Amino acid sequence: EAEVAQSPRYKITEKSQAVAFWCDPISGHATLYWYRQILGQGPELLVQFQDESVVDDSQLPKDRFSAERLKGVDSTLKIQPAELGDSAMYLCASSQGQGDNSPLHFGNGTRLTVT
Amino acid sequence: GQQLNQSPQSMFIQEGEDVSMNCTSSSIFNTWLWYKQDPGEGPVLLIALYKAGELTSNGRLTAQFGITRKDSFLNISASIPSDVGIYFCAGQYGQLTFGSGTQLTVLP
Numbered sequence: 001e002a003e004v005a006q007s008p009r010y011k012i013t014e015k016s017q018a019v020a021f022w023c024d025p026i027s028g029h030a031t032l033y034w035y036r037q038i039l040g041q042g043p044e045l046l047v048q049f050q051d052e053s054v055v056d057d058s059q060l061p062k063d064r065f066s067a068e069r070l071k072g073v074d075s076t077l078k079i080q081p082a083e084l085g086d087s088a089m090y091l092c093a094s095s096q097g098q099g100d101n102s103p104l105h106f107g108n109g110t111r112l113t114v115t
Numbered sequence: 116g117q118q119l120n121q122s123p124q125s126m127f128i129q130e131g132e133d134v135s136m137n138c139t140s141s142s143i144f145n146t147w148l149w150y151k152q153d154p155g156e157g158p159v160l161l162i163a164l165y166k167a168g169e170l171t172s173n174g175r176l177t178a179q180f181g182i183t184r185k186d187s188f189l190n191i192s193a194s195i196p197s198d199v200g201i202y203f204c205a206g207q208y209g210q211l212t213f214g215s216g217t218q219l220t221v222l223p
């Protein structure tokens with residue numbers, strides 16, 4: 001079964017450093033999402049792409065977070081500078097469409113620890 | 116924003132027992148999804164519900180989309196040790212909103 005690929009699986013960085021995560025969605029999925037999941041909570045949306053365009057980035061802390069999907073396939077999420085409160089699981093998901101009848105499929109995430 | 120109340124927060128059951136968990140909201144949703152998440156992994160889609168009143172099964176799992184479109188439940192029958200994990204409901208109305216999860220422990 002096709003999967004959403006994410007790397008790295010784990011990342012430890014010092015505060016004020018830059019960090020980047022990569023995601024390759026399921027082939028053919030036009031919609032890509034980045035979620036952040038704090039331990040003990042459900043995932044929360046950071047940014048949604050439709051092809052190469054940002055559809056929703058209202059919850060993305062734009063002073064330090066950026067996301068791009070230049071060719072409408074894989075995507076990168078960057079944090080600069082990282083803060084202690086950014087420690088979390090960063091999940092990428094994709095869906096065929098952006099309607100409510102296109103369920104999201106998630107990757108295994110990147111566990112970020114900021115020290 | 117939209118919020119989901121998922122309960123119970125955690126459950127301890129004996130192997131072989133049935134278990135039920137649910138999500139409620141003050142907002143309506145067009146789609147209800149149920150995911151399972153194992154430690155260190157991403158959420159895996161279990162069941163998707165697209166129509167109010169819909170009852171859908173996936174093996175030992177059964178889920179229903181509430182008739183008011185504001186709630187959903189998930190039942191697991193004859194639990195086994197590999198059912199251990201965190202179960203999340205998620206409602207979709209444009210954006211996907213997650214519940215806070217139900218931690219399930221199955222005792223041998």
